[in-house]
Amino acid sequence: MGPDRVAIYVDADACPVKDEVYRVAARYGLHVFVVANSVLNVPREPWIERVIVGDRLDEADDWIAERVDRSAIVVTADVPLASRCVKAGATVLSPAGKPFSDASIGMALATRNLMQDLREAGMVTGGPKPFSAKDRSAFLGALDQAVRRVKRNLDSPKPAPPPR
Template identity: 35%
Template sequence: MKIYVDADACPVKDIIISEGTKADIPVILVTSFSHFSNAEKPAGVETIYVDSGADAADYRIMKLAEKGDIIITQDYGLASLGLAKECTVLHHTGYSYTNENIDQLLQARYLSAMARKSGKRTKGPKPFTSEDREKFRVLFKRVISH
């Protein structure tokens, strides 16, 4: 099992690194070159840099991920692909993507995109809270302990 993180805008990388390395599970951060860092990573953590293209990180994660791996992303498209590969897919606010909820999430995203395209304004994501952070920590620890 490996943990793949769509890392460009992930606000829980520290939790993933801390808990993943404690559980001795390799953590792979996939991020664009625009977020390049020379900062030293702990043992068991690898950073893969990709071009800044819209879906470059998603494509790389899907190329590398295998059945049973864990993917952390806020991207519904990547979540859908990860589920199809039989990966466990988590959102940073502390919920799991499932075969039962992914169609509804993709449909809502599509309807919002169509509304924006026709000139309407849509709500953006809610601000990330400390409750979201703790909810993610609890879910993530439960997932990696199984």
């Protein structure tokens, strides 16, 4: 995708909101990349591109992170991938609609690492709470808002470089 064309990248293997992404993308005429390690069924639309990567650890993450910029919206629950994409200038949302940002990514990484350490020590046995209709609704609103914000930012004039 060109730097001035909004696209949505979905870290798809365990994403519960792919149908919501398709609905919002159809409304705005956006291209969607559905990136996974295995074959997933996606609607047969010219604007939905299924990308199957190898099964190497983090291969889907690498594919996404290497292609995003300020024109991209990334949907992922993977905090390290979210961090890489935020650093590249992309807008990043969790499937529950929670935005990742420069301000929040450090805490999200620290929490993820702490929980991983606790699980490895056998102290945490429960997983994440079940995905709810409220999460789905929050995601839809957050994605719609993110699309409008990214489009507005791309349409606004670029700031002039500072004088030398």
